[in-house]
Amino acid sequence: MIPRPFEYHAPQTLPEAVALLGEYGETAKVLAGGHSLLPMMKLRFAQPDHLIDLGKLAELKGIREESGTLWIGAMTTENELIWSTLLQTRCPLLVEGARQIADPQVRYRGTLGGDLSHGDPGNDHPALMIALDAAFVLLGAAGERTVPADGFFVGTYETLLAPGEIMTAIRIPVPSLATGYCYAKLKRKTGDFATAAAAVTMRLAGGNVEHVRIALTNVGDTVIRAMDAEQALAGKPFDTGALDEAARLAMAACNPAPDLRGDADYKRAMAGEMTRRALNTAYERANNPARP
Amino acid sequence: MAKKTMVSFSLNGSEVDVVVEPRELLIHTLREKCQHTGPHIGCETSHCGACTVDFNGMSVKSCTLLTVQAEGAAVRTVEGLAEGGTLHALQEGFMQEHGLQCGFCTPGMLMRAYRLLQENPDPTEAEIRYWMAGNLCRCTGYQNIVKAVQYAARKLRGEAVETSHPLIEADAAHAH
Numbered sequence: 502m503i504p505r506p507f508e509y510h511a512p513q514t515l516p517e518a519v520a521l522l523g524e525y526g527e528t529a530k531v532l533a534g535g536h537s538l539l540p541m542m543k544l545r546f547a548q549p550d551h552l553i554d555l556g557k558l559a560e561l562k563g564i565r566e567e568s569g570t571l572w573i574g575a576m577t578t579e580n581e582l583i584w585s586t587l588l589q590t591r592c593p594l595l596v597e598g599a600r601q602i603a604d605p606q607v608r609y610r611g612t613l614g615g616d617l618s619h620g621d622p623g624n625d626h627p628a629l630m631i632a633l634d635a636a637f638v639l640l641g642a643a644g645e646r647t648v649p650a651d652g653f654f655v656g657t658y659e660t661l662l663a664p665g666e667i668m669t670a671i672r673i674p675v676p677s678l679a680t681g682y683c684y685a686k687l688k689r690k691t692g693d694f695a696t697a698a699a700a701v702t703m704r705l706a707g708g709n710v711e712h713v714r715i716a717l718t719n720v721g722d723t724v725i726r727a728m729d730a731e732q733a734l735a736g737k738p739f740d741t742g743a744l745d746e747a748a749r750l751a752m753a754a755c756n757p758a759p760d761l762r763g764d765a766d767y768k769r770a771m772a773g774e775m776t777r778r779a780l781n782t783a784y785e786r787a788n789n790p791a792r793p
Numbered sequence: 794m795a796k797k798t799m800v801s802f803s804l805n806g807s808e809v810d811v812v813v814e815p816r817e818l819l820i821h822t823l824r825e826k827c828q829h830t831g832p833h834i835g836c837e838t839s840h841c842g843a844c845t846v847d848f849n850g851m852s853v854k855s856c857t858l859l860t861v862q863a864e865g866a867a868v869r870t871v872e873g874l875a876e877g878g879t880l881h882a883l884q885e886g887f888m889q890e891h892g893l894q895c896g897f898c899t900p901g902m903l904m905r906a907y908r909l910l911q912e913n914p915d916p917t918e919a920e921i922r923y924w925m926a927g928n929l930c931r932c933t934g935y936q937n938i939v940k941a942v943q944y945a946a947r948k949l950r951g952e953a954v955e956t957s958h959p960l961i962e963a964d965a966a967h968a969h
Contacts, residue, residue, distance in 0.1 A: 502818075502834075502837040502856075503816070504816045505816070506795045506814060506815070506816050507795060507815055507816060508795050508796070508815060509795075509798070509815035509859065509861045511861075511864075535857060535858065535859070535862075536839060536857055539839075539857050539858075539859070540837075540838060540839050540857065542816075543818075543837055543856075544837070552815070552859075554861075554862060556862060580851075603927075604842070604926045604927030605852060605905065605909075605924050605925070605926065605927045606842060606845055606851075606852045606853055606854045606905065606927040607839065607854070607857075607927060609851035609852060609853055610851070610853060610857070610858070691923075691926040692840065692926060692927065
């Protein structure tokens with residue numbers, strides 16, 4: 502319950518935050534919503550000497566659409582995602598996913614950027630971002646770079662974020678209205694991390710699957726893009742045989758860690774089942790696009 | 794030990810100044826420095842919600858917030874719910890509908906429901922359960938908490954509520 506002592510910094514500007522992170526290096530951690538970092542500090546799994554709180558930086562907040570791209574500030578909270586009428590109409594997968602994250606209080610504080618930067622395979626946003634073909638804006642002393650979500654997550658708590666870098670924004674190409682989507686998450690109870698979950702986007706053309714993306718949560722060291730399953734579906738009719746094959750290939754891509762949520766076989770089977778459910782729902786939605 | 798800093802915030806409408814180490818959690822400041830011991834601690838993994846307070850218009854778990862982050866904030870705890878000795882509709886609802894037993898989760902439940910009903914004055918039962926999911930209760934089984942929130946929602950919307958609790962009846966009679 503009691504974190505180790507540390508020094509607290511509340512920069513008023515983004516350059517100031519980057520400078521502080523550069524100054525204190527590995528001894529510093531960036532504090533966003535604090536709902537992964539503080540719990541780890543309370544258990545003394547993490548013991549930084551400096552916390553750099555991004556809470557005062559208004560430029561890291563907000564959700565807007567800019568010429569076909571959704572721009573979401575990294576410090577935007579989960580509840581702000583859920584309540585965004587722009588996202589409800591333009592990117593409903595993100596809203597459906599955020600509604601399955603944690604609980605109301607945690608969602609008032611926890612941020613999209615923090616969920617992604619944490620690099621926990623149990624977090625939900627990595628799979629959602631890969632399904633949505635998002636990109637992340639990273640700012641460091643040397644300047645800004647943008648990296649795709651697919652490839653950003655390299656291991657448990659490991660991402661492409663370099664020392665001294667802060668994720669400032671998330672960019673998502675606005676999915677067409679005919680994009681089917683689903684986030685199917687199996688969990689033991691509200692607020693738990695997934696036993697297994699699947700994020701899917703899908704578009705159809707002439708009765709065939711024109712585009713499909715499948716990303717799996719918490720069934721490996723990091724989020725897994727089920728590319729073999731995607732390739733098995735692409736360009737073909739979506740029927741029972743195709744669905745069975747996609748679920749089988751998604752399961753083959755998994756490498757789950759056994760824990761209290763189940764052993765590896767159970768999690769792998771559930772990843773297949775979540776893939777199946779997410780694909781079915783995405784297909785129905787692609788066939789019946791919402792009319793905002 | 795890191796240097797202590799002074800933090801000023803509003804607590805139930807009154808300005809307070811506290812001197813804290815950066816690592817001090819808001820729940821400890823509220824309970825130990827401000828003597829507001831209504832908010833409770835039921836876990837160390839941010840699950841139970843017994844420490845929930847209203848913070849700048851948000852329900853937050855004060856065990857997962859540093860007091861230094863509260864600089865300039867408006868904080869409301871269960872002690873600030875009643876006005877002039879008159880219970881808030883939620884406090885009345887929890888009493889009328891038997892929405893508490895041991896009372897340990899109740900301050901957090903009340904503060905979460907306080908914000909929920911401002912965001913959604915007419916929630917369905919499913920919405921109440923979903924948007925109260927950050928608060929655990931060992932005693933009630935939640936059923937009567939749902940009824941208590943529904944009671945408060947009706948009263949806050951200006952609709953008729955049925956009271957049978959002797960204290961509420963006496964209070965209502967006194968008011969007329």
